[in-house]
Amino acid sequence: MRLICHFIVLLLSIMCLSTGCQTASSCRVDPDSEPTWQDSEANSKDLRTVTQRMARSLIQTPVVANAQTPPRIAVMDIKNKTSQYLDTSIMSRSIQSMLIKYSSDRIRFIDREQLKKVMQEREMKRDGLVGSSGEKTLSGADFFLFGEVNSLDKAYRSNKSTYTVFFFRLVDAESSDIVWEDSYEIKKVAKSGLWDR
DSSP states (O other): OHHHHHHHHHHHHHHHHHHHTOOOOOOOOOTTSOOSSOOSSOOHHHHHHHHHHHHHHHHHSHHHHTOSSOOEEEEEEEEEESSSOOOHHHHHHHHHHHHHHHSTTOOEEOOOTTHHHHHHHHHHHHTTSSOOSOOOOOOOOSEEEEEEEEEEEEEETTEEEEEEEEEEEEEETTTOOEEEEEEEEEEEEEEOOGGGO
C-alpha cells in the first residue's frame, strides 16, 4: 500500500513538473497589423496613425511653417481621460520624433525632463571642470504642445462600441493663445466578452 502511495505521489509530481515547464511561444508581427481578437479599444495602428497625422498637421501650421527662426516647443504629458489603458508617453515621444525627423530643422524641442542634468553640466562647465564650446543660455519654450484622449463607450447585449477622440493643441508660452488645434477620431465596434458586461 505504501509503495502505491509513493508511486501516485511521484506520478503527480512528474505531471505537475511537465505542465509547469511548458514554454510560451511568441512571434514578431507588423506593428500596424490588427490583433487576432477583436476589441473596441485603440491599438498600436491607431496610435501610429494619430501621431503621423498630428505631426504633419503641426508642421503645416503658419506659426511653424512661416517662422523666421525655428520655434521651441515643450511637449507636455498627454492626458488619458478614457477607460482604456493607453501609454500616452509613447504618443508624446512618437509625435516629437516624427516632427524632428520631418520638419527639416523648422522646430526645436525643449527637454524639461533632463533639466537637472543640464544644470549640473552647465555648472561643471562654468567651474572649468569640463571643457565647453562656449556658454549658452537655457532655451525657453515658445509653445507648449498639449494632448488629451477622451472616449465614449456604449454596450448593448454582446456588442460594444468605443468612440475615441485624440485632441492636440499648441499654446503660445507668452500669451496663452491657442495657435493650432487638431483632433483625430476613431470608432470601433466589437463583440464583448463576459468580462465586459
